[in-house]
Amino acid sequence: MxxxxxxxxxxxxxxxxxxxxxxxxxxxxxxxxxxxxxxxxxxxxxxxxxxxxxxxxxxxxxxxxxxxxxxxxxxxxxxxxxxxxxxxxxSASDKQNGFEIGATLFVGSLDPLVDESTLQQTFSVFGPFAKPPRISRDTDGSSKGYGFVSFTDFEHSDRALESMDKQYLMNQQITVTYAFKHDGKGGRHGDETERLLALQAKKNQYIVPQQAIQAPPPGATSRRG
Structure with a gap:
């Protein structure tokens, strides 16, 4: 790998x-x-x-x-x-009723100053999040230069990928692709099988619509609804 x-x-x-x-x-x-x-x-x-x-x-x-x-x-x-x-x-709140949507994007080549709020502000225009955007960090809290953005639907994640891949964020060109799955097989999210399962789950109402999760703005605290 x-x-x-x-x-x-x-x-x-x-x-x-x-x-x-x-x-x-x-x-x-x-x-x-x-x-x-x-x-x-x-x-x-x-x-x-x-x-x-x-x-x-x-x-x-x-x-x-x-x-x-x-x-x-x-x-x-x-x-x-x-x-x-x-x-x-x-954090993996894109699992609903035991079904994982899989609309998770890997965002790489990030400027060190890009934080979770920056990702939230940049990608929220494409659709609601399944969970708050996350920057991967070292033990000292510094950014590793990549993060993850998960949407509630493939339509939203596809739009974000098509619009943001190779675009500039804080004067640095970023890469956007579907993240690797955690099954150890090396496959990425967003494949045909995953999309068909998501579509079938919607038809069978296995996926219950939920309020979009947004990363709190700077200085704000999360409140229970």
Whole structure:
């Protein structure tokens, strides 16, 4: 597997949790100590505003296994932290009723200044997200130069790919393609089989329409609806 393929495959959305409604006093160290109680953590990230360097009220925690992530979501959701009830849920929210849509794009060659909010603002014009856009980061929080954007439908992801591949974002040409699946077989999302399954699931009403998930704007906190 080449370097680009490895980049796309080294994240495990099934073991990643979205943590929302975080108080401004929450740090990565505090969140790490809290979430570590559920199992070993691979990576933790609190996206920060580029100017103020304060986190934006949400973050992501990746566990070693999906089982640990599921356990953490079950025991940590709605606990109180600095006077706020935090929201903990699976980041891979494009699984609905056991069916994975697969409309997930890999966005590469990103400028180091591109963060989750930038991806949200850039790609939200193409359709609703299935989960908040995510930048892959090193342990020190710096961007690895690539990220992931997941839509609720292939129509939206196709439009985003066709419109944004080889375009410039912050004066740097980016690449957009369908992300690799996590089944270890090297296939990408968006193949014919996946599209047929998604179409059939819609016809059978296996996929329940849900409110689009948007990454909170800088300085905002996630609130339960």
């Amino acid at each position: 080449n370097r680009v393929n490895q980049q796309e495959a080294d994240q495990n959305p099934e073991a990643t949790l979205y943590i929302g409604n975080l108080d401004e006093n929450v740090t990565e160290a505090i969140l790490y100590e809290l979430m570590l109680q559920a199992g070993p953590i691979v990576h933790i990230n609190l996206p920060k505003d580029r100017v103020s360097q304060t986190h934006q009220g949400y973050g992501f925690v990746e566990y070693k296994t999906e089982a640990d992530a599921n356990y953490a979501a079950s025991i940590m959701n709605q606990i109180w932290l600095f006077g706020k009830s935090i929201r903990v849920s699976k």
